[in-house]
Amino acid sequence: MTDCIFCKIVDGDIPSAKVYEDEEVYAFLDISQVTKGHTLVIPKQHTKNIYETHPQVASNLFARLPKIASAVKEAFQADGVNIVNNNDEAAHQSVFHLHIHVLPRYGKGDGFGLKWEDNSGKYTQDQLTETAHSIASKIS
Ligand code: 5GP
Ligand code: ZN
Numbered sequence: 001m002t003d004c005i006f007c008k009i010v011d012g013d014i015p016s017a018k019v020y021e022d023e024e025v026y027a028f029l030d031i032s033q034v035t036k037g038h039t040l041v042i043p044k045q046h047t048k049n050i051y052e053t054h055p056q057v058a059s060n061l062f063a064r065l066p067k068i069a070s071a072v073k074e075a076f077q078a079d080g081v082n083i084v085n086n087n088d089e090a091a092h093q094s095v096f097h098l099h100i101h102v103l104p105r106y107g108k109g110d111g112f113g114l115k116w117e118d119n120s121g122k123y124t125q126d127q128l129t130e131t132a133h134s135i136a137s138k139i140s
Helices: 005-011 055-063 065-075 125-136
Strands: 018-021 025-029 039-043 080-084 100-105
Touching (some): 005 025
Antiparallel strands (some): 018 025, 039 100
């Protein structure tokens, strides 16, 4: 896609700090380096977000994550790694070429935060079943 910055990175038209490349996948350092080693993993084939991604493209992309995440963790002896994928502006997607963030973690105050409300016990089993059915009915 001509006006996509990540396609331009794949094509070498915009410089990037490459971490890994094969026929289907490209991985490079995120310019923002939320934490040291913050890496983006993308399919070479342009796809806007997770919803529009062909299952085979998603499969190829995810298949590379174990070794890339392991390398990111090992390189700087991180304590852990978060794998994050944002879709739509409401979910903080700012580049509309599917990408997976690999974020090494170095303890409290390392630059990455995730608000995670625990609503355990808030819903009855019937309510959870109803919610699950709403989602299941949309899976084709
Ligand atoms: P999003 O917010 O869409 O999930 O993440 C997009 C990421 O792309 C951001 O973390 C941002 O720092 C990164 N980014 C945007 N432009 C460039 C660029 O030109 N080069 C690199 N390496 N990263 C970029
Ligand atoms: Zn693209």
